Structures are given as C-alpha cells and as structure tokens.
Amino acid sequence: MSDMTELVEPVETGHQMRDEIRSISERSRARRQVRSRIMVVLCALALLVTAVPLVLLLFQLFNRGLPVVLHIGFYTQLPQTPSLIAPNATGGVSNAILGTLVLTLYASVMAIPVGVLVGVYLAESDSKLAATLRVISQTMAGAPSILMGLFAFSFIVRDLHVGFSAIAGSFALAVLMLPVIVISSEIAVRGVPHTLREAGLALGAKPHKVSMKIVLPAAVTGIVTGIILAISRAIGETAPVLLVIGGGYINSWKPLDPVSALPLSIYENAKSEWPSLRTEVWGIALVLVVFVFVLSLSARIWASRKQQAR
C-alpha cells in the first residue's frame, strides 16, 4: 500500500510541472513572436547595408570595365602614352598581366614549399623553435604589407644589387604569403584526427612517414585552401610591389627584368592626366577581380570534390 502512494506522488508533481511550463510558455509566446519579427527586420536591414555597396561596386566595375576588356589589344599590346593627336591610344596591359602571373608564380614557388613544411612542423612539434616560429609567423601575418616591400627594396634591390626586378617583387609577395600558408597548414594538420596517426604508428611506420603519407594527404584540402587564400591576397597587393618591381614596359618573364603588375597599372593609370588611361583602370580592375574569383572558385570546387571522394 505504502508503495502505491509513493509511486503516485511523483507522477502528479510531474503533471503540475508540465502545466506550469505550458502556461509560462503560453505567456511568453506572444512576446517571443514580437521579438522574432524585430530580429528579422534588423537582419534584413543589415543585409541591405552590406549588399548595396557591393552591388554598386560590381555595377561600376562591369559597366566601365567591360568596354575596356572587350578589345583584344587590351591583352596583347604594351601600354602607350596617349598624345594630343590620338588621345585614346592607350595600348594594352599585356606587360601587367604577364607580370602579375610571373610574380605570383615565383612567389608561390618560394612560399608554398617553405610555408607548408613549416606549418606541418609547427603542428607536429612542441619544441621551443616551433613556438618561436609560430610567434614570428603570427606577427608577420599582421604586419603591414608595405613593410615587405621596404624590406625587399633595401635588401634585394639595394644591398644585393639585384635592382628593380620581378624576383624582388615576388620575394616581397612570398614573405607576405608565407604566414598565411604556415598558419593555415598548421590548422589543417592539427585537424587530422589523432587516431589516424596512431593507426600509422601501430603499423610500424616511422613518424616522418606518418606525417608525409597519412597526415599530409588528410590535411591537403585545408592546406590548398590556405595556399589559394595566400595567392589571392598576393595578386591584389600593390604596396609591396610598388617599390621594387620597377614597372617595366616590356613583356618579360625573366626574374631579373623589371616587370609590371595589374595593381601597379591601376595605381599609375589612376594618377594619369589622360581620361582614356583613367577609364582603362576599370578594365584592369575587372581582370584582377576575375583572376581572384576564378582562383578561389576553382579551389572551392576542387576542395568539395575531394571532400566527396572521402
């Protein structure tokens, strides 16, 4: 008998609780609905504030840039200085397009292997050296990019007597890319589950084999995403190349030649007193944007393919 009462008691309090909770939620429902409406309106406003400038910018870019980039000469010709007889003879920006490609290529060749290796090392080691390198790369990541240009200028252009050149510019860009690659590689490698490492070790693999054959492949999507991010950043940088590449008016891929670059052409053309050259700026900007867009898009597609294959 006493067992019965003990059983009934808790059930009743349970019901009371339930009714209580229901009535509270009933009362708060109206309030919650109002709050939710306000939040929706605020979110829409925030979206508008963000989207409007972006749309305006893109409109401007395409509206003014498209007419420029539709001429084949824009890609194949070297720049010309307009004259009073031919005020619209601006030539093209073949040197800047080639220059940007060359700079990015050399910078990648320098920064990617070093960056990935250092990133892997940071993720796998707890040594003092690793801690120091981590602090250095984090500091470098936050350093203003003109500093890299200044460094490349005084060190490579002047001290090493290399002169204004593609190599000096790509060195500055490489230094800029390096911390991005190091940090993203470290994060990607740290994200690889510990159980995979152990599985490798338990099969008698040496630690370096585990790093190279198991951890690195498993981290590759993250690493490549970081590399693309670094390249996208480097492509658009003006400050570090401004001081060192020399703005060559020739098509050259040679490391020691002075070259031009798309951001540099934008900078120079925008200062020009010829309206035709100032109009050309939008075409150059459009090409630059398309470069970066294609790069990051292909990286995303590649990464998602890779992810699906798992």
Added chain:
Amino acid sequence: MDQEFMAQVETKVVAPTESPERGAAAMQLKGVAVSFHGRVAVRDCTFDVTKNRVTSLIGPSGSGKTTLLRALNRLHDLTPGAKVAGQILLEGTDIYRGDITVTELRTRVGMVFQRPNPFPTMSIYENAVSGLRFNGVKKKSILDEAAETSLKSAALWDSVQSRLKVAASNLSGGEQQRLCIARALAMDPEVLLMDEPTSALDPIATLKIEELMTELKKRVTVIIVTHNMQQAARISDDCAFLLMGEDRAGELIEFDTTEKIFNNPIDPRTLDYTLGRFG
C-alpha cells in the same frame, strides 16, 4: 616523483598465474604498471599471453584496459608524461629495453582500434597494403598477394574484390573495421591487439568479427579488450580481470582461463563483475 611511482608499483606483487599446460607464451607481462605524469593508471599486471589463444581483458571503465593494451606495442611512447614500468616480453625479448626497435615491435604486434580508422585518403587496396608500404615494400606482386590474403582473412575479399580502388570511406562501419583488421593482418603479425573492436558495430557485424577471431587464432595470438561479457565468454580462451583499487588505479585482480574466470573465479569481485553485480 619517479621513486614514489616505483615504490607504489613494488608494494604489491601478484603471483603470476603460471599454467605450463597451456603452451608457449607469445607475450609475458611481469609487474607491468603504467603511469601518466606520476599518476598510476594501471599496475600489478603479471600474466602470460599464450600463443594461438584469445586472451580477453575485462573490467569496468577506467580500470586501465586500454592503457595496458597500448603498453604492449609501445603506443605510449609519444604520450608526454607516460611511463611504463615492469617487464613486457615478446618471445622472451624485453620490448622496452631488449634488442628490438619500436618499428619492428609494431610490425610483429598489430593493433585494431575501438573506432574503425581506415586512412581516408587511400583506397581499399592501399589501406590493406599500407603497413607494407610504410615499411618499404614496393614490389607489386607482393603487395597484390598481401592485399588478397589479408582481405580474405578478414572476410572482406568477396565484397570488395570488384572495387579495390574505391576510397575506403565508402565502406560501412563494419566493413571499415574489417579493413582495419586486414590492414593489421597484412603485416603477418604474431600478436594482434584489439581494443573493443566491435563496440561501434551492429550485432551482425559484431558476430562476423567474432567468427573471424576464432579463425584468426590459428595464425595469430589475439588480445582483446571488451566490455561485453558474452563476447569475452564466447571468444576468449584466457581472461584477465582488472579493477580499480582504492586510489583509483587499475590493477589485475585475476587471470585464468575464461572458463574459470566466468564459472569458478577465486576472487569474489570477479564473480560480481562477470555477473554484472557492479559497474
């Protein structure tokens, strides 16, 4: 800290349960204790693992089963603060101090983990032969043969034969675990360590792996950690029961044939545990 640890270890000596009639020992544990940062996780482990038998490690959560198992292929080496005391012999060679490298030890003592962990970037085939590749085997004919035999021993060959180049992650959990067993078997190990290999699997996959183990012990010596009493009773020949002492450190309570541990144990705590009387 170190001396304190040694003192703790040497306070109690469990008499080794010797049973010469069982046959030769593949591995011998003598007063094995493992500590992390000076805190003892498991101690007093003394028993022989007999060749071509399945030895199960049972005991409640935290009694140090995994910790003990991982000492047997030196997986604690890379854990900062981990120390292994006592002696562990593989065919008479001390695996920590004797004339054997970690790499060699791990090729002779394979391991299957609790959660299936095939290498996600490798195909089924590459997973199966990964251990051989890590150890420098390059010849395709050897790799092909090892892949086939190991996948057959793991009862996986028939279902994956036609899709060896497919990513291992496309397999079901049970198939992935069998792939991990195949991966370990491809090294032709003498001892296979298994840490709750079926705890992430459904009953059918579990049954398949249990059947597999009975088949496997003709070729390898199996040490398996399990929480499942029926499983321990069904598949193991010998059984070690671990339990936490007052200081929360796990210790070996009893080691004997599975038959005796389950039907007629010496320590009353063993019976309580196998009957599910405490947890």
